[in-house]
Amino acid sequence: MPTTTPAIDVAALTKTYRSRHRTVRALDGLDLRADAGTVLGLLGPNGAGKSTTVRILATLALPDPPAHGDRPGARGGTARVAGFDVVREAASVRRRIGYVSQRPVTRAMDTSRENLELAGRLHGLGHREARARAAELLDVFGLAGSADRLVRTYSGGMARKLDVAVGLMHSPAVLFLDEPTTGLDPEARAELWAELSSLAQASGMTVLLTTHYLDEADRLADQVVIIDHGRAVTSGTPDQLKDQLHGDGLTVDLASAEAATAAARIAADVAGLREITVDGSRLRARATAGASVIPTLLGVLDAAGLPVLAAGIARPSLDDVYLHHTGHAFDAGNGQARQEVAA
Amino acid sequence: MSALTHTAMLTARAQRSTMRVPVFAVMQIVQPLIWLLLFGQLFTSVVEIPGFATPGTTYLEFITPGVVMMTAMFGAAWAGTGIVEDSERGVMDHLLASPASRVAIQVSSLVWYSVVAAAQALVVLAVAWLRGARFDVAGIPVMLLGVVLLTCVFAAMSNAVALLTRQQQALIGISQGLTIPLMFLSSAVMDTRLSAGWVEAAARFNPFDWAVVAGRQALSATPDWGLVWGRLALLAALAVVMTALATSAFRAYRRAA
Numbered sequence: 001m002p003t004t005t006p007a008i009d010v011a012a013l014t015k016t017y018r019s020r021h022r023t024v025r026a027l028d029g030l031d032l033r034a035d036a037g038t039v040l041g042l043l044g045p046n047g048a049g050k051s052t053t054v055r056i057l058a059t060l061a062l063p064d065p066p067a068h069g070d071r072p073g074a075r076g077g078t079a080r081v082a083g084f085d086v087v088r089e090a091a092s093v094r095r096r097i098g099y100v101s102q103r104p105v106t107r108a109m110d111t112s113r114e115n116l117e118l119a120g121r122l123h124g125l126g127h128r129e130a131r132a133r134a135a136e137l138l139d140v141f142g143l144a145g146s147a148d149r150l151v152r153t154y155s156g157g158m159a160r161k162l163d164v165a166v167g168l169m170h171s172p173a174v175l176f177l178d179e180p181t182t183g184l185d186p187e188a189r190a191e192l193w194a195e196l197s198s199l200a201q202a203s204g205m206t207v208l209l210t211t212h213y214l215d216e217a218d219r220l221a222d223q224v225v226i227i228d229h230g231r232a233v234t235s236g237t238p239d240q241l242k243d244q245l246h247g248d249g250l251t252v253d254l255a256s257a258e259a260a261t262a263a264a265r266i267a268a269d270v271a272g273l274r275e276i277t278v279d280g281s282r283l284r285a286r287a288t289a290g291a292s293v294i295p296t297l298l299g300v301l302d303a304a305g306l307p308v309l310a311a312g313i314a315r316p317s318l319d320d321v322y323l324h325h326t327g328h329a330f331d332a333g334n335g336q337a338r339q340e341v342a343a
Numbered sequence: 344m345s346a347l348t349h350t351a352m353l354t355a356r357a358q359r360s361t362m363r364v365p366v367f368a369v370m371q372i373v374q375p376l377i378w379l380l381l382f383g384q385l386f387t388s389v390v391e392i393p394g395f396a397t398p399g400t401t402y403l404e405f406i407t408p409g410v411v412m413m414t415a416m417f418g419a420a421w422a423g424t425g426i427v428e429d430s431e432r433g434v435m436d437h438l439l440a441s442p443a444s445r446v447a448i449q450v451s452s453l454v455w456y457s458v459v460a461a462a463q464a465l466v467v468l469a470v471a472w473l474r475g476a477r478f479d480v481a482g483i484p485v486m487l488l489g490v491v492l493l494t495c496v497f498a499a500m501s502n503a504v505a506l507l508t509r510q511q512q513a514l515i516g517i518s519q520g521l522t523i524p525l526m527f528l529s530s531a532v533m534d535t536r537l538s539a540g541w542v543e544a545a546a547r548f549n550p551f552d553w554a555v556v557a558g559r560q561a562l563s564a565t566p567d568w569g570l571v572w573g574r575l576a577l578l579a580a581l582a583v584v585m586t587a588l589a590t591s592a593f594r595a596y597r598r599a600a
Contacts, residue, residue: 058440062598091442099440101433108432109363110356121352122443124345150363166437 005083007174007206008034008057014064014076015052015230026052027063028230029077034223036173039200039207041221041238043214049230050210051102054178057081057208058099059090082173082206095123098167098175102182105163108152112143112162115151116169123170130169137165141195157188164196174206181216193219214238214321226321233325245316245324247274248290252283252297253310263306270297275324284323346444353443353451357425361459371459375414375467382406382532383474395534397563404478407471408486408558409531414467415460415490416526416551419497420518422456423505430509435596445593449502449586456498457491464490482561485571489561492578493554497522499585506592525551530559553578 010032017024027049034040042050055061057079063086064076079086082096099105106115113134120130138144141161151159160180167175180196181189197220200207211217217224218238225235234241250273254260260278267276267285272293276285287293290313301308314320361368383403389395390402429435438448464487468478500521505514528545529535529552535543546552553574560566 055436058436060436060440060597094440094442097440099437101436103431103433103436105433105437107356107360107429107434109360114356114359118352118356119437119441122349122438122441124442163433 005036006033006080007036007038007082008032008040008208009080010053010057010077011079012077013053013056013079015049015056015061016064016076026230027056027076030227030230031232032225034206034208036206037204038222039209039220041217041224042208042210042227043212043217043224044210044227044233045212048227050227051178052230053227054099054101054176054208054210057086058097058176059086059093060099062087096173098170098172100163100167100175100177100180102178104151104159105166106151106159109150111148111150112138112154112165113147115162115166119166120169125170133169133171137168140199141165155188157184157191160184160188161192161195164192168199171203172205174208177207177209179210179212181211181213189216196220218242226325228325234321241321242316245286245320247286247288247316249314249316249320250283250285250287250290250294250297251310251312251314252301252308254281254283254301255307255309257281259306262304263301266300266304266306267297270300273297277323286320345442346447349444349447350451350454353447354454357451357455358458360425361455371418371463372466374417375410375463376470378413379403379407379410379467379470382410386532389533392537394537400563401476403471403474404476404562405534405559406532407467407476407478408562409529409555411464411467411486411490412493412551412554412558413526413531414463415494415554416497416522418460418463419456419494420501420522422452422498423501423503423514423518424511425452426502426505427509427511427514430505430596439593439597445590448593449499449590452502453495453498453586457494460490460494461487478562479564479566482563482566485561485575486558489554489557489575489578492575492582493551495582496550496578496585499582499589503585503589503592506589506596509596522551525549528552529555531555550578550581 010030013027013030014025015027017026030049030053032040032042032053042053044050052061056063063079066076081093084092084096086093106112110118116134116137117130120133121127125133135144138147141164143158143162143165146154146158151162154162164177164180167177177196181192184192193216200220209217209220221238223235224238224241226233226241234244252263254263257278257280260281260283263283264276264278267273267283270293272287272289273285274287276283278284294311294313298308298311383406387402390400390405426435429438468483472478501514501518504517508514508517528542529549530546531551535546557571557574557578560571
């Protein structure tokens with residue numbers, strides 16, 4: 001395989017879920033590409049199509065069947081992993097990937113050693129190889145001391161590390177991690193990040209990571225693609241994405257939507273504020289130096305007799321990048337980036 | 344080759360899950376004994392009805408093969424719960440994204456449920472023996488073959504339903520809705536020649552009754568071997584069809600994903 005072949009190559013991928021009552025287009029012409037040995041972060045709110053993408057790439061779901069008039073054999077776009085088509089060459093793909101879903105990939109009533117060894121053997125490792133590799137990974141993830149305990153006795157952080165270890169047993173060419181740290185406490189998350197980033201650097205494998213935490217992608221990903229409504233909205237390195245947004249995001253909560261609209265007219269005259277939008281009773285704006293503009297803004301709103309319930313300044317977050325690209329906000333549990341200040 | 348290795352490893356895993364819940368393992372042994380002793384006490388005198396079974400057979404001897412097959416069928420109907428549990432976690436997805444053979448995933452479940460059912464059958468026979476029932480020992484391996492085939496039919500069916508519904512309640516509802524009527528539309532606890540004509544007719548198309556008839560004949564003093572092998576052949580054919588259906592249910596699982 002020439003080195004120019006991308007480890008993940010997705011073009012115009014579509015996936016439609018049909019039930020009796022409604023039709024949902026989960027992927028709507030998605031394009032993605034990850035070079036071998038890199039970490040690609042797939043960011044987006046819940047329902048954006050992240051997991052659907054990973055499920056198709058891991059051969060667990062099929063893209064849409066071909067539309068009328070397509071050339072025979074074409075489906076809703078193409079997806080190749082490690083050089084193989086995920087529909088026509090699924091068996092070859094399965095030998096080369098590791099898949100860690102959002103839900104635990106281990107059996108609760110088996111020990112972690114049993115889970116690891118079984119995963120290794122199913123991928124064709126010999127008995128001894130599987131034993132040795134399991135011991136090695138238990139060591140790397142700091143689980144050696146509890147290797148023979150049932151997984152159901154594990155904490156969330158330990159169980160998640162074990163999931164990642166299971167995905168690594170056969171040293172896959174491409175590893176899929178679907179929201180590896182969702183639901184973990186900050187300490188466990190930081191620990192897993194440290195392990196993932198050293199692994200990704202050392203092994204030369206390609207990693208596709210989905211997340212709705214910008215800081216996670218920031219820490220781990222070489223390239224980030226933001227998707228929404230099943231399409232890539234923007235892509236680049238984490239720094240490029242943040243640089244697209246100049247300065248901090250400001251939010252001011254007012255008593256009502258009318259008050260927010262009135263406040264937006266007043267804020268338009270405040271020097272240093274840009275991209276002023278109203279979202280219900282919340283006013284949003286951007287400013288190069290948020291901390292120095294906010295007292296001015298609060299001052300003029302007070303003078304205009306508009307009571308402020310809360311105000312905040314935040315460093316650019318996924319929410320802001322997302323808002324910038326799509327013009328609407330989403331709630332995906334990434335609010336902790338914003339520091340609310342009581343007014 | 345790899346399909347065989349995968350089957351062995353996945354069977355070992357199924358064995359671990361059973362053994363790690365001791366209450367469950369104990370219940371699997373105790374439950375058939377409850378059936379045996381309960382039905383045995385409940386209907387002791389039905390053998391006195393003229394025309395019931397072979398003269399000289401005690402009711403305990405009559406129902407022992409029935410209880411053996413009931414235990415096998417009811418046990419196998421639970422096979423799919425393992426698949427639902429694995430799908431509720433990410434375990435099934437992980438298996439399906441790995442090179443694990445789909446056939447091995449099915450067959451390992453059938454193998455383990457067959458081992459359990461055969462062990463239960465031997466326990467039932469032993470207890471019936473202790474309570475005075477007498478059988479032709481030479482027929483026991485043939486009866487066990489019936490147990491295995493019946494288990495494969497219903498475990499594969501349960502696995503297929505599990506892959507299609509992916510819900511414990513739906514699976515248990517469908518399994519019970521099917522197995523309980525099948526049990527009563529058979530000669531397991533009652534000679535169908537004494538039932539309504541339509542019950543006797545229905546029993547002829549009931550795979551559960553095929554197993555009961557084959558088992559009872561095999562254990563009797565003068566087996567009708569033509570009947571035994573005929574019924575076992577029907578069961579074997581159905582087991583193959585059900586296993587193929589259950590394996591192809593993985594495709595439906597992937598399409599629905």
